Amino acid sequence: MFDLTGKSALVTGASGGIGGEIARTLYGAGANVGLSGTREAPLQELADELGERAHVLPCDLGDAEALAALPKRATEAMGGLDILVNNAGITRDTLMLRMSDADWDAVLDVNLTAAMKLSRAALRGMMKSRWGRIVNISSIVGATGNPGQANYAAAKAGLVGFSKSLAAEVASRGITVNCVAPGFIATAMTQKLDAGQSEALLAAIPAGRMGEADEIAAGVLYLASREAAYVTGSTLHINGGMAMI
């Protein structure tokens, strides 16, 4: 149903579980995709699996220079930048009393500030072409909070406020800005949980299971599509009913 033929999409954090699936899904809908991430090997593997419309763009978003260069590299590789998916995220979980400034800064830099900088850079081309899609991957904990994740939750909630403000600024130019907020999704990030944590978690999810990466990717595909032109400033919660907001 959703056709992205001729559109170019940059996905950050494409070496991770959710990011990789987002890239796969957008590619499947016909888009050119730029795969950004810190680890080149999995990006290359994914690009090989996908085909010639996939481009490997390794980038450490914590590195200011590399971050500044990424939008141009992406535009050159793909011939445009119509869709930006800010998916890259890191965690430095610890209780507030033990959280260092470095733990806070690192998470805010990658999860929030990098999204702002990439969005700002991508906007110019989108404004000119009067079409653009920015999808920011937030998180359920940005809405609900979670002990041990004050930094992560602040960054993810920040993405929501950022997206709404930017959405209002550029709506008249055919550019939409939305968030997808995943609940608990089966990826390497959630595999760090121990058995007790997993059990407690499942009890809190009405659907009775963790989500799958492709269920997040489907939401991103929708928001990136032409069909979602009238959806902007919104947050799509995909969480198995864990938080009904």
Add this chain to the structure above:
Amino acid sequence: MSESDIETRVRKIVVEHLGVEEEKVTENASFIDDLGADSLDTVELVMAFEEEFGIEIPDDAAETIQTFGDAVKFIKDAV
């Protein structure tokens, strides 16, 4: 760069960006009141001027550029 050269290039940007007729872009024409620009257009125009003339227009200066004449004068002084 002569003033008329600057005028020509600025007018071209304004005409292209705002989709207005060339005759309407007169010295006292206000981007917002006379040429139908919104606030985002004015930011885009300033960015286009910066790119075209290789100059930097700080925010407080950009706010003073309300008309075609303002833009030409600022750019003439800046290049």
